Amino acid sequence: EMCIRDSLVGYWKLDGDFTDSSGNGNDGTLFGGATYSDSVPDTLGGGQSVEFDGTPGTYGSINDGTGGLAITETPSYTISMWVKGDGTIDNVDDRIFSEATSTNNNPLFNMGTRNNGADGVADVYVRNGQAYGHEFSNGQPFDGTWRHIAWVDNDGLLDLYIDGEFDRQFDYSIVPSFTPDTTTIGGILRATDCCNFTGNIDELAIWDEALSEDVIASLADGSFSPGGPQAVSYTHLRAHETVLDLVCRLLL
Numbered sequence: 001e002m003c004i005r006d007s008l009v010g011y012w013k014l015d016g017d018f019t020d021s022s023g024n025g026n027d028g029t030l031f032g033g034a035t036y037s038d039s040v041p042d043t044l045g046g047g048q049s050v051e052f053d054g055t056p057g058t059y060g061s062i063n064d065g066t067g068g069l070a071i072t073e074t075p076s077y078t079i080s081m082w083v084k085g086d087g088t089i090d091n092v093d094d095r096i097f098s099e100a101t102s103t104n105n106n107p108l109f110n111m112g113t114r115n116n117g118a119d120g121v122a123d124v125y126v127r128n129g130q131a132y133g134h135e136f137s138n139g140q141p142f143d144g145t146w147r148h149i150a151w152v153d154n155d156g157l158l159d160l161y162i163d164g165e166f167d168r169q170f171d172y173s174i175v176p177s178f179t180p181d182t183t184t185i186g187g188i189l190r191a192t193d194c195c196n197f198t199g200n201i202d203e204l205a206i207w208d209e210a211l212s213e214d215v216i217a218s219l220a221d222g223s224f225s226p227g228g229p230q231a232v233s234y235t236h237l238r239a240h241e242t243v244l245d246l247v248c249r250l251l252l
Contacts (some may be wrong), residue, residue, distance in 0.1 A: 001064075002239060005208040006206055007207040007208050007209060008022045008024075008025060008205070008206075008226060009022065009026065009060070009071060009077075009206045009208050010022050010024055010026040010062065010077070010205070010206050010207070011204075011205045011206075011226040011227060012028060012068065012104045012203075012204040013047060013048075013068075014036070014046050014048060014050050014071055014201065014202050014203065014204065015036075015047040015048045015118075015204060016023055016036050016078065016151070016186060018030055018050075018060060018062075019199060020062075021191070021226075021227065022055055022150060022226075026062055026069060026184040027062070027063070028058045028060050028061060028062045028064070028065055028185075029039045029052065029060065029061050029064045029228075030059075031057055031058060031059055031060070031061065031193075032053075032055060032056070032057035032058030032059065032196075033052065033053035033054075033055045033057075033058040034050055034052050034053070034056065034058050034059065034060060034186060035051050035053075036049070036050060036051070037049050037050070037051040037137075037200060039051070039084065039110065039146075039160065039200055040082075040146075040202055040213075041082045041084075041148070041202060042132075042146070043082075043146075043220075044082070044202065044222065044223065046133075046204060047200060047202075048202075049082070049084075049200040049202035050125070050185075050199070050201050050202070051199070051200045052199060052201070053109065053155070053198065054090050054091070054185040054196050054197060054198030054199075054203065055196060056065060056193065056196060057193060057196075058186060058187060058196045059185065059186045059187030059188075059189060059191075059193050059196060059197075060184060060185045060186050060201075061182065061183070061184050061189055062184070062185075063182040064126060066180050067095050067103065067178055067181045068090065068099060068181055068183030068184075069099070069183040070099065070179055070180050070181070070183070071099065071183065071185065071206055071208065072099045072109040072153070072180060073155070073177060073178070073179055073180065074208050075155055075188070076152075076154045076208070076209050076210040077149035077152075077153055077204070077206065077207060077208050077209065077210070078150065078151070078152045078153075078206070078207045078211040078216075079111075079150065079151055079153075079204075079206050079237070080148070080149075080150040080183075080203070080204070080205045080206075080207065080216065080219050081096065081097070081148075081149055081150070081201055081202070081203060081204045081213075081224065081252070082146055082148055082149075082200075082202040082203050083096055083141060083146075083147055083149055083199060083201055083202075084144070084145060084146045084147070084199050084200040084201065084202075085113065085142050085144070085197060085198060085199025085200070086120065086142060086143065086144040086198075086199070087113040087114050087117060087118075087119055087120035087121065087140070087142030087143075088117055088148060088186045088199070089144075090198040091112075091113040091142065091199070092113070092114075092115070092116060092117035092196050093112065093114070093115040093117070093123070093198065094112050094113045094187070094196060094197040095110050095112035095113075095187055095194055095196075095197060095243075096111055096112050096113075096149070096185060096186065096193045096197055096201060097110070097111045097112070097184070097185055098110045098111075098112075098183075098184045098185075098188040098189065098195075099182065099183050100181070100182050100184075100188055100189060100190045101178065101180055101181050101182065101190065102181055102182055102191055103181075103191070104173070104190075105190050105191065106127060106128065106129065107127065107128040107178040107180065108125065108126065108127045108128075109126050109180065110123075110124070110125045110126070110133075110188065111123075111124060111149075111151065112125075112195065112197065113197070114134070114136060115134045115141075119140055119141070120141065120142035120143045120144075121136040121137045121138075121140050121141075121142070122136065122137040122139075122141055122149065122160065122167075123135070123137075123199075124136075124137075124160070124170045125137055126172040126175045127175060128175050128176045128177070128178040129175075130174055130175050130176065130177060131175065132170070132171075132172035132174060132175050133172070135170050137160055137162065137167045137222065138166060138167050138168050138231045139162040139163075139167050139172075139222070140232050141163075141200070143217070145198065146202075146223070146246045147162060147163055148161075148162070148163050148164060148220040148228070149161070149165075150178030150211075150216045150219060151163060151222070152210045152211060152216070153210075154169065154210055155173060156172050156173030156174075156175065157169060157170075157171055157173060158170040158171075158172065159232065160169065161216045161217075161220070163220050164217035164219070164220030164221060164237075165217070165220075166213065166220075167239075184246065185201050185204060186198075186201060191210075193216065203226070204238070205219075205226035213216035224240075
C-alpha cells in the first residue's frame with residue numbers, strides 16, 4: 001500500500017468521532033454547536049457526518065493547539081470532502097476549510113461559501129499581506145444537497161473539482177507563503193474563531209501530493225476510498241490486475 005499510504009496525511013471519516021484513520025495521529029476536536037448527524041451522502045452508504053450550526057464558537061480543529069497541519073505550506077497537496085449546505089441561508093462568507101495563524105489575523109487560506117451569500121458557489125480567499133479573492137467557482141456546490149468538493153494545489157495554482165469534475169483553476173501564487181498553526185473545518189480559527197459554516201461535512205481526507213483527476217473522480221463516485229485498496233470497487237479492475245495495482249494506477 002506504499003503508493004497511497006506515503007502521501008495520505010489524514011483521513012477523518014467523521015463517523016461519531018474526529019479520529020484520524022490514516023494512522024498518522026492527526027486527530028481533530030469539535031467545538032461549540034458541532035454534532036454528529038446520520039445525514040450522509042448516498043454514495044457513502046452509511047455512517048455519520050458532522051453538522052455545524054453556524055453559531056460563534058462552532059468549528060472543528062485538527063491538532064488543536066499543537067500547530068494544526070500546515071498543509072497549505074506544502075508545495076503540492078490535495079483535499080477531498082463531502083459538504084451539504086445552502087450558500088444563501090446563514091452562510092455569508094462562511095468556511096468549510098481554513099488554515100490561519102493564532103498570533104496574526106492577516107494570513108489566511110480559506111475555502112467556503114460566497115462572501116455576500118448571493119448563491120451557492122465556492123469562494124476561494126488567500127491572504128498574507130497581498131490578497132487573492134474573493135474568487136468563485138463556476139459550479140454551485142452549496143445548493144443544500146450533498147456534493148463532493150476536492151482541490152489540488154501546486155504552488156499556488158489550485159484546481160477545483162466539484163462532484164469529480166474539473167470546475168476551474170485559481171492562481172493565488174502572488175500571495176507570499178506563510179506558516180499556519182491552525183487547521184479547521186466549519187470555520188476560521190485565529191486568536192478567536194469566525195465565519196462559522198451552517199451545514200454538514202463528511203469524509204475529509206488530505207494528501208501531501210497532487211492526486212490525479214481519475215482518483216478525484218473515483219472519490220466522488222464512491223469507487224475509491226481514502227481508506228485504501230480494500231474500499232476499491234472490483235468492477236474497475238483490468239484483466240490480471242490486483243486491487244493494489246488499481247490503486248497505484250489511479251494515483252499515478
